[in-house]
Amino acid sequence: MGGKSANVIFADANIDSAVRAAASGIFFNAGQVCSAGSRILAQRAVYDDVVERLAQRARTIKLGDPSKRETNMGPVISAKQMKTVLDYVDIGRSEGASLVTGGRRIGDRGYFVEPTVFANVAHEMRISQEEIFGPVASVIPFDDEADAIRIANGTAFSLAAGVWSADIGRVHRMAAELRAGTVWVNTYGYTDVRLPWGGAGDSGFGREHGDVAIENFTEPKAVWVSLAS
Secondary structure (H helix, E strand, O other): OOOOOEEEEOOOOOHHHHHHHHHHHHHHHHHOOOOOOOEEEEEHHHHHHHHHHHHHHHHHOOEOOOOOOOOOEOOOOOHHHHHHHHHHHHHHHHHOOEEEEOOOEEOOOOOEEOOEEEEOOOOOOHHHHOOOOOOEEEEEEEOOHHHHHHHHOOOOEEOEEEEEOOOHHHHHHHHHHOOOOEEEEOOOOOOOOOOOEOOEEOOOOOOEOHHHHHHHHOOOOOOOOOOOO
16 A cells, blocks of 8 residues: 655645645655645645745754654664665756755764755656655655646545645545545545545555445355246
8 A cells, every 4th residue: 555645736826825735744753654645636736835834844844753752753664765765866866856844864873854845846757656655755846636637546546635725615526536535625634433544556456444444354146036926
């Protein structure tokens, strides 16, 4: 169950709230979350503002021992995963994306990777298409609803998505069109065991949690009865 979940920010959204949640959505648990919002889609009118604010938040995140209260983000799980994340940073730069902040290992003990923000990311780039599973945000520009849907649905993954807008009609249209098992509107990342959880495509099949999960443990039976005399 993988991600590359799209977090879509329209120009009419509350940008401060959207960026704050977007930062949490990708940097929580060092990005090691299946539903991490690793693709942040920002409408062109607010694109530069979103990139700047996200980078500013990334730079304030304190890395360290997760057991300490002052720590905001811990390490990735292993040396192998740290290398994978840093390799993707190199891939992003080689593909032409702009490394705005982060992208380095911190210290020589533990597997700490700086919160990383890429701008000028094209939808087709590997850092947009492939699961990194680390604290790497790809900020992708879009023009309108149709363009946002094209980009958001344009990967092999379809686990979750977010939509930020003040237009209630727009969020309903986006929620209906987004190929995702969970869609958050003007928020990101909340879960509840009473609701189904899962995706489609390379994000898996079937659902956990909620009433629908119980069906996985049942054996439905069909009974035919003839009413003819």
